[in-house]
Structures are given as structure tokens and as C-alpha cells.
Amino acid sequence: xxxxLSQPSAAAAEKKRLRQALRAARRGLDRDAQAAASxxxxxxxxxxxxxxxxxxxxxxLANDGEIDTREVIRWCRENDRQPYLPVIQRSGxxxxxxxxxxxxxxxxxxxxxxxPEPVLDPDEMLSAExxxxxxxxxxxxxxxxNRVGMGGGFYDTTFAFLREMEIPRPLLVGIAHEVQRVERxxxxxxxxxxxxxxxNKRVYRFDS
Numbered sequence: 001x002x003x004x005l006s007q008p009s010a011a012a013a014e015k016k017r018l019r020q021a022l023r024a025a026r027r028g029l030d031r032d033a034q035a036a037a038s039x040x041x042x043x044x045x046x047x048x049x050x051x052x053x054x055x056x057x058x059x060x061l062a063n064d065g066e067i068d069t070r071e072v073i074r075w076c077r078e079n080d081r082q083p084y085l086p087v088i089q090r091s092g093x094x095x096x097x098x099x100x101x102x103x104x105x106x107x108x109x110x111x112x113x114x115x116p117e118p119v120l121d122p123d124e125m126l127s128a129e130x131x132x133x134x135x136x137x138x139x140x141x142x143x144x145x146n147r148v149g150m151g152g153g154f155y156d157t158t159f160a161f162l163r164e165m166e167i168p169r170p171l172l173v174g175i176a177h178e179v180q181r182v183e184r185x186x187x188x189x190x191x192x193x194x195x196x197x198x199x200n201k202r203v204y205r206f207d208s
Contacts, residue, residue, distance in 0.1 A: 018182065019148055022140040025179045026065035037177055038068040040200030042075055047203060048196070050171050054132035058084045058099050058170070063115050064150075066137045067175055067200060073102065087117045087125060088154060097158045098125035113152070128158050131170040138176040141197050145206030146185040147174055159192050173198055 029037070045051045057076060062068040076083045084099040088111050100106075100118035108116040118125075128134075136155055141147045149155065155172075162168040174197035181199070197204040 015148060015186075018185070019139050019150075022148070022180050022182070023064060026177050029065060029177065029179070034065075034068060037200035038071045041067050041069070041175065041198065042071040044198045044200070044203055045072065045173075046075075048173075048198075050133060051173070054081065054171075056082055056084060056126065056130065056132045056170075058086060058131050058134040059102075060135065060137050060175075061085065061116055065177075067177055069135065069175075072135070084126060084131065085118055086154070086158075087120065088112075089122070095152070095154055095157060097154050098122055098127060099131060100125045113150075128170065129161070133171045133173060134159070135175045135198075136172050136194065138174045138180060138197065140180045140182050140185060141174055141176055141194075141204070142182055142185045143204075144184075145194055145197065145204070146187040147191065147194060147197075148185050153190070156190050156192050160190075162192055168195075171195070175199075178202075 051057075057072075059069045059072055060066065062070075073083050075081075083102040085102050086097040087100050089096050089098055100120040102118065107119040109119050111117050134155075137149075139148045139150060159170075159172060162172070172192065172194050174194040176197060176199055178199040178201040193206070195206055197206075
């Protein structure tokens with residue numbers, strides 16, 4: 001067998017295995033552990049000057065065992081910050097995201113992944129460039145800041161412009177349970193580096 005042909009499939013299989021194992025680990029956390037993680041996430045975020053200074057903050061609605069962001073949403077509303085949610089856009093074979101304001105009384109509908117999204121026209125939403133800070137849900141991460149997501153590539157596509165910026169804005173902050181840290185993840189060429197990952201226990205800072 002040609003090794004050059006077998007390697008990509010082997011790498012893809014390993015990433016699939018890792019993704020399944022880490023998703024199972026976070027889904028295996030019980031209700032009390034998840035509640036503690038939600039509070040712990042906010043505590044860790046509040047240690048970041050960039051988080052406290054941000055006014056337009058994109059986050060996510062927890063799904064598949066992700067850390068619940070309700071405590072972060074509550075803090076935003078009590079401290080004059082506007083939370084936003086990503087809304088997947090599709091056109092011409094390209095997938096990316098716009099960001100809708102999370103406000104009381106807003107209507108939701110599930111996207112094709114089963115995740116609720118605000119029902120808004122594109123002209124009512126923000127582009128990625130208009131945000132201050134983005135909380136990016138992760139499936140896993142390593143000590144070098146490499147990461148693995150759900151595999152859709154929506155964040156990498158949406159924030160690809162950050163590669164060209166000397167001072168990236170918005171600031172992307174990966175979010176994961178501490179149990180989602182692994183020894184090593186092989187980065188892909190299209191991955192957008194994360195300068196920070198915040199778990200329920202601590203803040204990880206990376207050279208990127």
C-alpha cells in the first residue's frame with residue numbers, strides 16, 4: 001500500500017476517534033458537575049481583562065455536553081454587555097456565520113445540526129469583524145493550543161480573516177471542560193490559532 005495515500009485516512013480516523021472519545025467524556029459529566037462547570041467558566045473568564053472590557057460578546061447555547069454559558073449570559077445582561085449567538089449562513093457552497101443579538105423574547109429555530117439559532121434577517125445581524133470577543137466551543141485542545149472542533153469548519157471559515165491581522169480582533173477564546181484537554185492534537189493547515197483556552201478550572205495562554 002502507498003503510505004502517502006494511507007496517511008490522510010489514518011489521520012482522519014484518529015481525529016474521528018478522538019472527537020468521539022472527548023464528546024463522550026463531556027456528555028458523561030453529571031448535572032452537578034455541569035452546574036459547577038458553568039459557574040467555574042464565568043469565574044475564569046472574569047480574570048481576563050479582554051473579557052471584562054468586551055461589549056459585543058459571541059457565545060453559544062450548550063449542546064452535546066458543552067459547558068453551559070447561562071452564567072455568562074446572565075453576567076452580560078447584568079453588566080451592560082450584549083451577548084450574540086452564531087447563525088449559520090449558506091450560499092454558493094460556502095458556509096459561514098453571522099451573529100444575532102440574544103435578547104428577551106427572541107424567536108429560535110433549530111439549524112441542521114439541531115442547535116437553536118435566532119430567527120433574524122441577515123441585515124439584523126453582525127458580521128464577525130464587528131464583535132469584540134468570541135467564545136468558541138471546543139471538542140478538545142492540547143498544551144500547545146491545537147484544537148479539534150465538531151468538524152463543520154464554521155469558525156475557521158468565518159474567522160479566516162484573522163490570519164491577516166497584526167492584532168487580531170475579535171479575540172477568539174476557546175471554551176472546554178478541563179477533561180477535554182489531551183496530550184497532543186495535530187493541527188490542520190486551515191485551523192485558526194487560539195491565543196486562549198478557558199476551562200472550568202483555569203486559563204491556558206498560547207504563543208499564537
